[in-house]
Amino acid sequence: MPVKNNRLTNEQYEANFSDIHPPYESITAAKVDANRCLFCYDAPCMKSCPTSIDVPKFIKQIATENIKGSAKTIFSSNIMGAGCSKVCPVEKLCEGACVYNLLEEEPIPIAKLQRYSTEIAMKENWQLFQRKTSTGKKVAIVGAGPAGLSCAHVLSKEGVEVTIYEKESKGGGLMTYGIAAYKVTPQFCEEEVNYILSIGGIEIKYNQELGKDITLSQLKKEYDAVYLGIGVGVARQLEIPGEKLEGVTDAIQFIYDIRTKGYPAVPVGDKVAVIGMGMTAIDAATQAKRLGAKEVTLVYRRTEAEKPCTDVELDIAKTDGCEIIWLAAPKKIKGTLGKVKQLVCSVMKLGEPDASGRRSPVDTGETFTLDVDMVIKAAGQVPFEKLVKKYNLDNKNGKLLINENCATNSKGVFAGGDAVNGGKEVVDAVEAGKKGAAAILKYLDLC
Ligand code: SF4
Secondary structure: OOOOOOOOOHHHHHHOOOOOOOOOOOOHHHHHHHHOOOOOOOOHHHHOOOOOOOOOOOOOOHHHOOOOHHHHHHHHHHHOOHHHHHHHHHOOOHHHHHHHOOOOOOOOOOHHHHHHHHHHHHHHHHOHHHHHHHEEEEOEEEOOOOHHHHHHHHHHHHOOEEEEEOOOOOOOOOHHHHHOOOOOOHHHHHHHHHHHHHOOOOOEEEOOOOOEEEOHHHHHEEEEEEEEOOOEEOOOOOOOOOOOOOOOHHHHHHHHHHHHHOOHHOEEEEEEEEEEHHHHHHHHHHHHOOOOEEOOOEEOOHHHHOOOHHHHHHHHHHHHOEEOOOEEEEEEEEEEEEEEEEEEEEEEEEEEEEEOOOOEEEEEEEEEEEEEOOOEEOEEEEOOOOHHHHOOOEEOOOEEEOOOEEOOOOOEEEEEOHHOOOOOHHHHHHHHHHHHHHHHHHHOOOO
């Protein structure tokens, strides 16, 4: 059972990784859906959006063919509104809250409509925001992910000079490096970053890693304030025997390779086990299948009722032909000649609720064995604990602690996004960036 790359033809790769949600082909089609909206006064869709996009307003603007106004409504609340329209789990956010669900009818396709106006705005390079004259204040942001970019855009609008330090060679963070390519392409991510930067006043310095190429004290000295949007990055280890065998990888690295090296270059096994059931696990499993793996099995230690992914994500995995084993936890990875051959799993049952409120998995003592040649670990990511401790920043297990003003314990240093919450949706990071920017403006006496 080989782990190999280049399993498919270019045409097959293109077909397997094409856009999962095709856009509207005409304004007429968009207007048909927009005109179904009831333009609710106390819109639940808006309340369930972490960035509070005025959904009925932007949909009404599409219905009246005011596409520019619609894009401005979206971007005013969420500068990554185009990307979010592709990657947000809308079934548990805006679309899940749409009143049509109560009528047992299809909700308004809010994401598709949002995508319609924001993609036109990006394609036409509409400049919808005017930057204020320079205040002379300078802010350093660490991380060009959703939190950092969102923070930068708000600050730039207010006349602050922003420099973003990014450890990768491209901006976008998780959006660029950590999401399935059939949801959002690397090229789209680059266009989105460029569109955000087109307001002016924001410079991104690439290949600059905090703690390696730059230090916090240096940034504090050179800038009036610092915002840390460093995200989370290190994959959680399974801590089981066999984890170092050839053929064991982590989902973040696997997805990163797909996005940076191209589909044919990424090796995949014949029989792949993916450990976990979050969005990253689903993205890794479905992409392993789309790269040509013959069998992909998702292994999760609880039941479907406790799964962290949404029903829609689970359906994608099932439609792609992925198998699912509930109530199973990895116990040991066996190999021969240094390569993965089998995954031994413990059979679990549900016990008492844990700190997350979900019933915790308990080992029954029984085991079963899967013949596999590749194991992808998607058991979550851990924060940059060593880094934050190095700078004496208050934290809880590596997650940065901030006060109600988004400030850390280090004067002039603010933080937000995954580095603080441990890893949520892109849209949550965008909101965190906005809040961080508002706090920095207050700190600099600019509002
Ligand atoms: Fe329109 Fe649904 Fe939002 Fe009401 S809840 S405003 S119908 S999208």
